[in-house]
Amino acid sequence: MSLQVEELTVYYQTLKGDVRALEEATFRVADGEIMGLAGESGCGKSTLANSLILLKPPMRLVKGRVTLDGEELPIHDMERMNSYRFERISIIPQYAMNALNPTQKIGKIIADLVRWRQVDFDDILPELKRRLDLVHLSYDVLDMYPIELSGGMKQRVVMVLSTLLNPSLLLADEITSALDVSSQKAVMEMLVSFRGWEFVRSVIVITHDLSILYQVADSILIMYAGQLAEKASTVAIIRAPRHPYTRMLISSLPEVGVKHAERRLTGIPGTPPLLLNPPEGCRFRERCPVAFEKCVDVPPFIQIEPGHFVACWKEFETNARA
Amino acid sequence: MRRYFGRKLLIYVLTFFLAVTIDWLIPRFMPGDPVQTMLSRAALHAEAREVMYGYYVRAFGLDVPLWQQYLNFWNALFHGDLGTSVYLFPQPVVKVIMRAVPYDILLLLPAILLSWFAGNHFGAIAARTRWLDNTLLPVGYILTATPYMWLGILLAWVFGIVLGIFPIAGAYSFELRPHLSGAFLASLLKHWFLPFASIFLVKFGGWAIGMRNMIIYELESDYAHYLEALGTPRKLIRKYAFRNAILPQITGLALDLGVIVAGALVTEVVFSYPGIGYLILQAIQNQDYFLIQGCFLFIIIGVLLANFAIDIAYVIVDPRTRLGMTGEGA
Ligand SMILES: Nc1ncnc2c1ncn2[C@@H]1O[C@H](COP(=O)(O)OP(=O)(O)O)[C@@H](O)[C@H]1O
Ligand code: SF4
Ligand SMILES: [Mg+2]
Numbered sequence: 001m002s003l004q005v006e007e008l009t010v011y012y013q014t015l016k017g018d019v020r021a022l023e024e025a026t027f028r029v030a031d032g033e034i035m036g037l038a039g040e041s042g043c044g045k046s047t048l049a050n051s052l053i054l055l056k057p058p059m060r061l062v063k064g065r066v067t068l069d070g071e072e073l074p075i076h077d078m079e080r081m082n083s084y085r086f087e088r089i090s091i092i093p094q095y096a097m098n099a100l101n102p103t104q105k106i107g108k109i110i111a112d113l114v115r116w117r118q119v120d121f122d123d124i125l126p127e128l129k130r131r132l133d134l135v136h137l138s139y140d141v142l143d144m145y146p147i148e149l150s151g152g153m154k155q156r157v158v159m160v161l162s163t164l165l166n167p168s169l170l171l172a173d174e175i176t177s178a179l180d181v182s183s184q185k186a187v188m189e190m191l192v193s194f195r196g197w198e199f200v201r202s203v204i205v206i207t208h209d210l211s212i213l214y215q216v217a218d219s220i221l222i223m224y225a226g227q228l229a230e231k232a233s234t235v236a237i238i239r240a241p242r243h244p245y246t247r248m249l250i251s252s253l254p255e256v257g258v259k260h261a262e263r264r265l266t267g268i269p270g271t272p273p274l275l276l277n278p279p280e281g282c283r284f285r286e287r288c289p290v291a292f293e294k295c296v297d298v299p300p301f302i303q304i305e306p307g308h309f310v311a312c313w314k315e316f317e318t319n320a321r322a
Numbered sequence: 323m324r325r326y327f328g329r330k331l332l333i334y335v336l337t338f339f340l341a342v343t344i345d346w347l348i349p350r351f352m353p354g355d356p357v358q359t360m361l362s363r364a365a366l367h368a369e370a371r372e373v374m375y376g377y378y379v380r381a382f383g384l385d386v387p388l389w390q391q392y393l394n395f396w397n398a399l400f401h402g403d404l405g406t407s408v409y410l411f412p413q414p415v416v417k418v419i420m421r422a423v424p425y426d427i428l429l430l431l432p433a434i435l436l437s438w439f440a441g442n443h444f445g446a447i448a449a450r451t452r453w454l455d456n457t458l459l460p461v462g463y464i465l466t467a468t469p470y471m472w473l474g475i476l477l478a479w480v481f482g483i484v485l486g487i488f489p490i491a492g493a494y495s496f497e498l499r500p501h502l503s504g505a506f507l508a509s510l511l512k513h514w515f516l517p518f519a520s521i522f523l524v525k526f527g528g529w530a531i532g533m534r535n536m537i538i539y540e541l542e543s544d545y546a547h548y549l550e551a552l553g554t555p556r557k558l559i560r561k562y563a564f565r566n567a568i569l570p571q572i573t574g575l576a577l578d579l580g581v582i583v584a585g586a587l588v589t590e591v592v593f594s595y596p597g598i599g600y601l602i603l604q605a606i607q608n609q610d611y612f613l614i615q616g617c618f619l620f621i622i623i624g625v626l627l628a629n630f631a632i633d634i635a636y637v638i639v640d641p642r643t644r645l646g647m648t649g650e651g652a
Contacts, residue, residue: 002359054551085553098544101562103569103641116555145641162552 002202003029003052003169008064010051018060019275021047023226025064027309029169034195034203036213036234038249039223040205041270046094048223049171051075053091069168087117090167094174096158097103100146107142117165124164131160133196135190144245152183159190163199170200176212188216210249214238219307222246225272225283228301232308242310245284275317282313290314330633334626341622346395348618349611350388355409357382359609382406382612404616409608415616419598420552423583425493428514429590430582431572433521438575441529446564449537450528459534465527474520474592481516481634488516491594517593521586525578529571570638573632578629584621 006026012019021044028217029035035047035259047059055061055075066073068088074080093099100109111121129139135156155175163170172191176184194200205217213220214234221231222243230243241247270287273279279286281296288295294313301311304319357378361371379385382405383394398405404415421464444462448454465473482490494500494509540546540563587599594600598617605613 050551054547056550082553082555085551087553091548091551093544093548095544095548099548101545101549101566103564105564105641113549113552113554116553116558147642264641320359 002031002033002069003204004065004067005052006065006067008048008051008066009062010047010055010064011060011062012047013058013060016276020227020278021049021275024298024301025228027221027231029202029204030203032195033218034192034205034216035231036210036217036220037204037223038101038207038208038210038213039229041156041208042275043223043272044226044275045208045223046173047226047228049091049173049204049206053081053085053089053171055081063088078171082147086113086162086167087165087253088167089169089171090162090165091171091173091277092159092162092175094177096155096175097151097178099158100154102146105143105145106149106157110164113161114164119165128160128164131164131199132157135160136192151178155187156190159187159194163194163297166199168201170194170203172203173206174208175205176207177209184212188212225281226275227298228309228311229284230310230312231301232246232305236305236308242304242308242315243312244288244290244314258305282311287301326637327633330630334630338622338626339612340614341626342396342399342619342638343392345615345618345622346392349615350391352611357384359408376441376475381412382408386594399619404619405612407610407613407616409605409610409613415613418601418613419616419620422596422598422601425595426582426586426599428561429595429597430521430586431579433518433525434578434582437522437525438529438571438578441526442533442568442571445530445533445535446537446560448569449534449541450560455534459531462527464522466531468524470520470524470588472591473524474517477516477520478592488515489513493596507515513595517586517589517595521589529574533567533571536570539561540564540566556643569636572635572639576628576632576635580625580631583624 005028008022008025010022012021025048037048039045049062051059052066052073052075056078061076066075068084073084073089100106104112108122114121116122128142132139132141137153137156137160141149141153141157146157149157159175170191173315176187180189188205191203191205195203205213207213210220217234219231219233220237222229222237222245224245230237230241230246232242237246238250241250273283273286280298282288282299285291285295292314294317297313299311299313299316301309302316303309304315310316357375361374361378383391386394402416404419407413407415407418410418431492440531444454444458448459478490481488489495489512491513493513494506495513498506498509500506537560546559546563549562586597587602589595590597590599591603598620602614602617604610605617
């Protein structure tokens with residue numbers, strides 16, 4: 001079951017018009033799946049994640065349905081979503097280092113948060129302590145203020161807090177971008193352990209840095225300029241990418257083991273289009289080496305092999321001929 | 323913590339020493355001779371003048387070398403003696419000041435406290451009530467942006483002259499002498515109202531806008547977004563935001579309370595209200611350097627004490643300062 005997203009389309013309303021940050025996203029995340037979500041900055045990754053948990057102005061739901069464990073999420077309804085947030089779907093935000101109120105002790109923050117879930121802090125305390133232990137935090141942190149903790153410690157507190165009620169789906173948005181390479185690895189491994197310990201069932205790991213997904217993600221979804229480009233198992237994305245954008249991404253990546261800073265999603269000529277007035281059809285058109293007439297229409301996101309989805313006219317043609 | 327306060331205290335002592343020294347320098351290096359000025363007002367003939375001059379110079383302790391004057395000044399200061407007023411000779415400066423201070427407190431303490439409470443509450447409500455934010459908040463901006471003098475004069479003109487409801491000068495009716503009676507208290511209250519209202523209004527606008535902006539800033543901060551994403555009720559998020567937003571307001575309040583001793587110069591001038599502000603004006607007009615010096619000294623002490631109180635208060639209310647101190651090197 002787990003997560004099913006259908007035709008999810010979300011725009012930002014601005015004075016200049018709609019910023020079309022997410023178009024017709026349709027994909028699934030299976031139970032127990034860790035899905036990487038990758039693409040250049042500004043391609044709509046955070047928009048997608050936020051639509052699932054906190055869709056509020058200036059974001060506007062244009063259309064789409066989201067189902068979690070067979071139940072439709074009322075993503076358009078800020079109030080009704082509250083009962084799903086934290087309990088069924090949770091997030092480790094991009095700004096995890098600043099996610100805790102600076103003037104409140106960490107224990108107090110957590111107690112305040114669980115109280116609204118009809119959970120007594122004292123009941124959950126043993127489990128909380130056990131989990132702090134698992135992420136190598138002493139439970140003295142509960143009696144500390146956020147500024148007394150290092151950035152890495154704060155992030156681990158947020159990871160434990162976000163998953164304390166065992167949500168079905170966890171969204172992890174760029175949680176490693178502020179870290180050095182070795183901490184990145186540790187955090188990623190911790191996410192995998194969280195799934196192993198059943199603190200979470202499925203995870204969407206968002207990053208602009210594909211390489212950090214290799215070790216941890218079961219599958220990878222590639223986005224480009226608000227559109228889904230390709231989704232497949234991690235192995236398939238790395239070994240046999242089908243979308244021209246994914247291909248260029250993968251080939252522009254140096255061998256594994258090269259320094260972080262050099263592994264960014266760069267090296268493709270041109271820049272992504274602005275999403276305020278994006279071009280019609282495939283938005284990768286202007287940078288695509290194999291673009292042709294058909295690309296002025298939006299390519300559908302279609303399964304071309306079991307578990308392998310692509311949105312590219314050229315690929316459909318090649319596939320049909322083969 | 324001890325080290326923190328030790329260092330703070332040292333800074334305060336140094337500041338005090340410097341401020342007092344500068345204060346001592348003012349009358350001595352200002353143009354004009356205060357004693358001459360005073361004597362020139364009394365039409366004396368030359369000989370009498372000579373004698374009187376000598377007498378006053380001795381009375382003001384100006385006949386000894388400068389360094390001695392300086393030491394004497396400190397000595398007198400520690401005995402609570404700020405010298406003698408020139409224009410109200412022979413009244414001691416301390417006495418003149420003490421007569422003015424109650425009016426400042428009467429005027430400013432309620433104006434500051436009430437505007438603080440009302441402004442913060444109003445600002446917090448405006449931050450979450452769109453129609454209030456759109457209608458009354460602009461009024462707040464206008465209030466704080468209005469040159470204070472104008473507002474005072476406007477109030478005096480409308481309520482004092484056009485409507486004739488309130489008197490516009492003095493602290494009580496000229497026909498009365500201060501004493502405890504219903505009539506006197508009523509007169510006091512009537513004279514107090516307009517200066518009070520003018521200060522209240524301006525401060526109220528400032529607090530309300532400050533609070534509203536701070537709350538909106540807090541509600542847009544990362545921790546508020548995180549709480550929101552975890553489905554925390556608005557009520558709790560607002561509580562956190564209010565708690566954090568009130569911290570800078572507390573500093574502002576303490577600063578305001580600290581300068582109570584400085585009076586409200588413009589208000590007191592507009593309404594001829596006999597507080598320290600008005601006294602300073604008179605002291606300047608009459609070139610009463612010792613009185614000016616005394617007033618400034620009084621203000622210096624008040625502001626320093628208030629700042630010290632803020633430092634302590636902040637350590638108590640904001641964990642960030644409390645914890646920051648232990649992390650500090652030197
Ligand atoms: N609050 C906003 N108002 C208008 N446009 C926005 C807003 N937030 C993001 N966008 C736009 O939406 C697009 C997608 O942004 P985002 O989802 O944050 O990208 P990513 O997380 O992939 O870096 C970008 O073009 C960005 O400029
Ligand atoms: S649809 Fe056309 S433009 Fe888009 S990736 Fe495929 S070939 Fe290139
Ligand atoms: Mg992002």
